[in-house]
Amino acid sequence: MKIILAGGSGFIGRRLIQKLATARHVVVLLTRNPAAVHLEAWPSVKLTQWDAKSSGLWAKELDGADAVINLAGETLAKRWSSRQKERIVNSRIDATRALVGAVRQAQHKPSVFINGSAVGFYGDVPNDPVPETHPRGVGFLSDVCERWESEARKAEECGVRVVMLRTGPVLGSDGGALQKMALPYKLFVGAPLGSGRQWFPWIHRDDVVRVIQLALEKSDLAGPINLVAPDSVTMKQFCDQLGRTLHRPSWPPVPAFVIRLALGEMAGMLLTGQRVVPSKLIEHGYSFRHPKLDDALRNIFS
Numbered sequence: 001m002k003i004i005l006a007g008g009s010g011f012i013g014r015r016l017i018q019k020l021a022t023a024r025h026v027v028v029l030l031t032r033n034p035a036a037v038h039l040e041a042w043p044s045v046k047l048t049q050w051d052a053k054s055s056g057l058w059a060k061e062l063d064g065a066d067a068v069i070n071l072a073g074e075t076l077a078k079r080w081s082s083r084q085k086e087r088i089v090n091s092r093i094d095a096t097r098a099l100v101g102a103v104r105q106a107q108h109k110p111s112v113f114i115n116g117s118a119v120g121f122y123g124d125v126p127n128d129p130v131p132e133t134h135p136r137g138v139g140f141l142s143d144v145c146e147r148w149e150s151e152a153r154k155a156e157e158c159g160v161r162v163v164m165l166r167t168g169p170v171l172g173s174d175g176g177a178l179q180k181m182a183l184p185y186k187l188f189v190g191a192p193l194g195s196g197r198q199w200f201p202w203i204h205r206d207d208v209v210r211v212i213q214l215a216l217e218k219s220d221l222a223g224p225i226n227l228v229a230p231d232s233v234t235m236k237q238f239c240d241q242l243g244r245t246l247h248r249p250s251w252p253p254v255p256a257f258v259i260r261l262a263l264g265e266m267a268g269m270l271l272t273g274q275r276v277v278p279s280k281l282i283e284h285g286y287s288f289r290h291p292k293l294d295d296a297l298r299n300i301f302s
């Protein structure tokens with residue numbers, strides 16, 4: 001396949017590129033800064049510059065391509081000032097709109113458009129299980145995800161299959177939430193945040209990449225997909241397991257008000273959660289490489 005990958009220089013994209021290139025796909029990586037991306041190991045990957053918001057020469061690459069994968073977006077892991085919140089929203093909407101615009105212009109359109117999204121779509125759901133049919137929640141992240149998804153869905157008007165990856169915190173060895181969470185454990189001061197009872201719908205990065213590969217191939221997979229492991233855990237259970245894996249203590253939870261003082265509005269993302277269920281993946285018979293948390297963490301830290 002010829003695959004257009006936007007925002008593929010990051011934590012998920014780097015691993016995805018490795019797998020796609022190994023499977024002999026031709027990958028065109030759209031990046032704002034080609035000089036900062038090092039892909040010596042993958043000569044079949046072509047770097048193309050875009051500004052992630054307007055049309056340009058890059059759009060020609062979509063004509064005749066088989067698939068578009070869009071992972072572009074400003075990080076959530078920075079204090080949410082009003083400027084940063086604007087960047088979080090606009091980067092996702094603008095990049096998706098530009099890609100869908102290029103799909104519209106293409107004479108030979110891709111058959112699938114795979115777009116990022118997040119479990120934040122559902123807001124805070126303290127008790128109920130959350131399959132893909134669960135309604136959206138309230139709050140900043142729900143708004144961002146809904147707007148991001150509806151921008152992607154516009155590709156359906158061109159007859160393109162659209163998949164939206166409602167992803168939970170992705171676990172991997174060189175970045176993402178786990179790197180930040182593991183540091184205090186390594187320093188013997190690790191503890192859950194808030195009540196510890198909020199759900200923590202994790203997924204191993206290898207499964208994220210395998211599900212994206214599945215979505216490329218399976219023409220009956222469409223719409224939102226909960227991209228989380230089937231092993232639901234709370235923040236406390238997650239942190240206890242992290243401590244056991246790293247042979248470190250897990251101390252009593254840090255009170256919510258301390259997290260709010262330290263992180264401001266962004267604290268809400270850590271203090272709330274959802275028991276997200278990967279219903280669609282289970283329905284489609286997807287077999288998780290790392291369905292259990294203890295195995296996933298052992299794999300990452302061994």
Ligand SMILES: NC(=O)c1ccc[n+]([C@@H]2O[C@H](COP(=O)([O-])OP(=O)(O)OC[C@H]3O[C@@H](n4cnc5c(N)ncnc54)[C@H](OP(=O)(O)O)[C@@H]3O)[C@@H](O)[C@H]2O)c1
Nearest residue numbers: 007009010011012031032052071072073074091167169170
């Ligand atoms: N990692 C997780 O736990 C997780 C969970 C749920 C959802 N997601 C979503 O999945 C996507 C990929 O996640 P990731 O962890 O790989 O993210 P990441 O490491 O932050 O990479 C995202 C990529 O987006 C591009 N980007 C960054 N800021 C941008 C901006 N202001 N405007 C346009 N493009 C920008 C960058 O590519 P260039 O600099 O090359 O342009 C960057 O490499 C993100 O949209 C994220 O929200 C991730």
